[in-house]
Amino acid sequence: MFPRKLTCLLSLCSLVSGTILQNGQVRATDYPDTKINISSYEFQTYDANATELSYKGRWDSKKVSWWSAPGLVFGFTGDTVAITFGDLTTDKTLIGYRIGGMDWSFTNVTAGGTHLLTTPSTPGVNATFPISPLTFELRVTNWAYGVQIRQIHLAPGASLIKVPPHSRTVEFIGDSLAAGMYTSYEGLSSFAYGVGAGLGAAEYYVTAYPGICAADRDCWGNPRGQVHQWFYTSDTSGRAAEIWGDEPEPWDFDAQETTPDIVIINLGTNDNNSANNVSTEVYVDAYTKLIQGIHGKYPKAQVIVMQLWIGFHPTGNSYEQDLGYEQELQDIVAYFNSDAYLSKPVIWDGTTNTATTLEEPSQSFVHYFSTRGIMQHNDIGPQYHPTDVGAIKVASHLIQFIKLTFVWDLVATGPELFHDTLYWNDEQNY
Numbered sequence: 001m002f003p004r005k006l007t008c009l010l011s012l013c014s015l016v017s018g019t020i021l022q023n024g025q026v027r028a029t030d031y032p033d034t035k036i037n038i039s040s041y042e043f044q045t046y047d048a049n050a051t052e053l054s055y056k057g058r059w060d061s062k063k064v065s066w067w068s069a070p071g072l073v074f075g076f077t078g079d080t081v082a083i084t085f086g087d088l089t090t091d092k093t094l095i096g097y098r099i100g101g102m103d104w105s106f107t108n109v110t111a112g113g114t115h116l117l118t119t120p121s122t123p124g125v126n127a128t129f130p131i132s133p134l135t136f137e138l139r140v141t142n143w144a145y146g147v148q149i150r151q152i153h154l155a156p157g158a159s160l161i162k163v164p165p166h167s168r169t170v171e172f173i174g175d176s177l178a179a180g181m182y183t184s185y186e187g188l189s190s191f192a193y194g195v196g197a198g199l200g201a202a203e204y205y206v207t208a209y210p211g212i213c214a215a216d217r218d219c220w221g222n223p224r225g226q227v228h229q230w231f232y233t234s235d236t237s238g239r240a241a242e243i244w245g246d247e248p249e250p251w252d253f254d255a256q257e258t259t260p261d262i263v264i265i266n267l268g269t270n271d272n273n274s275a276n277n278v279s280t281e282v283y284v285d286a287y288t289k290l291i292q293g294i295h296g297k298y299p300k301a302q303v304i305v306m307q308l309w310i311g312f313h314p315t316g317n318s319y320e321q322d323l324g325y326e327q328e329l330q331d332i333v334a335y336f337n338s339d340a341y342l343s344k345p346v347i348w349d350g351t352t353n354t355a356t357t358l359e360e361p362s363q364s365f366v367h368y369f370s371t372r373g374i375m376q377h378n379d380i381g382p383q384y385h386p387t388d389v390g391a392i393k394v395a396s397h398l399i400q401f402i403k404l405t406f407v408w409d410l411v412a413t414g415p416e417l418f419h420d421t422l423y424w425n426d427e428q429n430y
Contacts, residue, residue, distance in 0.1 A: 027184075027420075031094070034107045034115040036082065041116075043082065043153035050152065052160035054257060056139075057205045060233045060249050064088050065146040067235050068179040068206040069187030072149060075133035078158030079125045081118035083138070085109050086148030088243060093145040096188050097138045100124050100131040101415035104188065109147060133161045142186050143179040143209060144237055168408065169203040170196050171260040173230055173290070176210030178266050182385040185419055189388055193417075194395025195264070199402065200412030203258050209235040214267040215286040219276040226267055227286040231293065231350035250351050253297045262402065263294050264369075266306040272324035284328050289348040291336060291366060292355065296347030302406065303366045304398075305333050311384055312377035319377040329368070336366035369401055392418060 021027065046052070048063040055063075057070030063086070081099075089111040096104040097117050102124045109115050118125060118136065125134070140147055152160065172178045172192040180190025187193060187206065196204020207230060211220030216228045222236040233249040234240035240248060253259075267287065271278040291303055307329060310322035335341055345362040346355050374397045379390030386394065402408050 029106070031106045031108060034117055035110055035113045036116045038082075038084065038114040038153075041082070041153075042156050043080075044078075044156055044158050046152045046154070046160055048086075048149040048151065050160055052162040053149075053152065054163060054165065056203065056257070058207065058233050058251060059149075060244075062086075062088060062243070063149045064243065065140050065148075066233060066240070068143040068190065068208045069139050069141070069193050069204075070146075071137060071139040073135060073137045073163055074152070075135050075161030075163045076154055076158060077133070077161065078155035079118070079120040079122070080116075080153070080155040080158070081136050082114055082116045082153040083109075083149065084114040084151040084153065085111060086150040087112050088146070088148040090145035090147070090239065093147055094141045094185075095138055095147065096141055096185065096419070097136070099136055100127070100134055103416045104185075104419045106141070106185075106419075111148075114151075114153070133163075135163055139188055141188050143176075143181065143235075144239070146239060165258045166201045166203050168199075168201065169205070169258040169260045170199070170262045170264065170402075171205040172196075172208055172264050172266070173226055173294075174206075174208035174264075174266040175212050175226075175270055176208075176385060177269065178206060178208035179210055180391070181210045182381055182383045183388050183391050189391060189418055191386065191391040191394035191398065192264070192266075194391060195398050195402070197417050198395055198399050198410075198412055199408060200410060205260065208266075209237065211270055212236055212267075213271045213276060213278055213283075213286075214290060215271050215278045215282045217271075217276060217278055217282070219270045219273075219278070225286060227290045227293070227348075228350045230290065260298055260301050262302050262304060262406065263298065264304040264306060264398070265290070266308070268308045268325050268329070269310060272308070272310060280325070280328060283325065284332065287329075287332055288335070289350070289355075291332070292346050292348035293350055295345065295362070295365065296349060296356070299362075301365065303336075304369050304401070305329055305366060306369050306398075307371045309371050309375065311380055314377075321372065321375075323372075333366050333368045337364050367405060369398065371397075388418065388421060392421070 052074055054073045058066045091111045092108040094108050096106050098104050178192040180186040183189035192206045212222045213219035213225040216225040233251045271283040308324040310324045312319045342362050345358045348355050374393050375390045381387045
């Protein structure tokens with residue numbers, strides 16, 4: 001869908017600089033340089049496979065992160081946290097990190113380097129409520145880059161503490177729109193992150209990558225589509241090809257920390273682009289198999305099919321929203337709610353490319369979410385993706401849909417979600 005990004009997808013845009021453009025102007029970031037010489041410190045050190053560590057999203061057996069907004073969460077005693085990143089870290093990757101419910105901080109981390117992220121002077125580090133034990137959270141902001149965790153360092157004599165996962169989980173399966181492409185902090189400014197974190201007391205996984213199709217076709221440099229790649233740990237980046245070649249690790253659905261209760265799909269903008277040569281029949285078949293795959297791996301999960309938005313176009317003296325596969329998506333939802341499917345449900349395995357008909361019938365589990373009227377033309381940036389405001393609008397409406405449809409309480413009641421969105425007018429006399 002987005003040819004101007006294709007060269008970035010293939011070359012990683014000369015890696016990361018930490019620069020954020022806001023309406024064409026460079027936004028001041030002033031991220032702290034947190035890199036230290038570890039030989040100058042005394043630490044209590046833990047390996048990356050310590051059982052107290054909770055990896056959020058998809059991480060491979062080398063402890064390398066993949067897809068959008070993958071995270072690491074743990075509790076700790078003491079007042080110090082440092083992390084040594086492995087050599088497979090994309091150099092200068094921007095991470096967001098915080099303790100407890102404090103605001104996000106950001107820093108660029110280095111391959112093979114150790115970064116001091118929490119110190120005795122960090123705001124909130126000595127507070128004992130309301131979050132106890134004190135937690136540390138890290139999230140990778142950019143969908144194209146990743147980090148490798150080598151070691152966690154605490155103050156001498158301090159301990160890691162296992163933080164139990166939340167009892168409800170949402171997963172997004174998507175492309176650049178869910179991955180947060182062109183929002184300020186990408187994965188941490190996406191509508192998918194906004195839903196997952198905005199619900200509160202929920203785990204969230206964002207299995208999304210820009211340019212990818214639902215169909216198993218090469219789309220904008222992505223060699224495989226989500227009907228295949230969702231079943232694997234790594235994404236479709238050049239970084240994945242460098243590390244895993246032609247033998248990526250299948251994702252171990254049974255071993256992941258939690259099983260999603262809700263899976264939200266936003267796929268088709270790239271299939272809908274004529275440059276990728278995906279027929280409607282191929283798209284519908286892939287989308288159908290993906291839902292069958294979800295039902296096979298998460299038999300109790302509810303699936304939300306999002307209506308696509310392709311952008312807006314001027315018409316006469318106003319604007320209209322462009323949609324894609326509108327009837328096809330509604331037909332897919334109807335199929336999965338039909339007696340023909342529910343009486344003899346079929347599941348799909350993307351690693352073996354096999355379909356299986358289950359003996360037991362299924363309950364209805366697929367829902368349709370309309371995006372019509374949520375965003376307006378100025379909620380889409382020059383690069384055809386939602387602005388930060390557009391992402392917040394989509395997240396807000398989708399959260400309310402989840403609340404009303406599944407009777408989920410909203411329990412995020414204070415901690416920052418979207419960073420750098422605090423702006424206001426204090427001049428009343430203009």
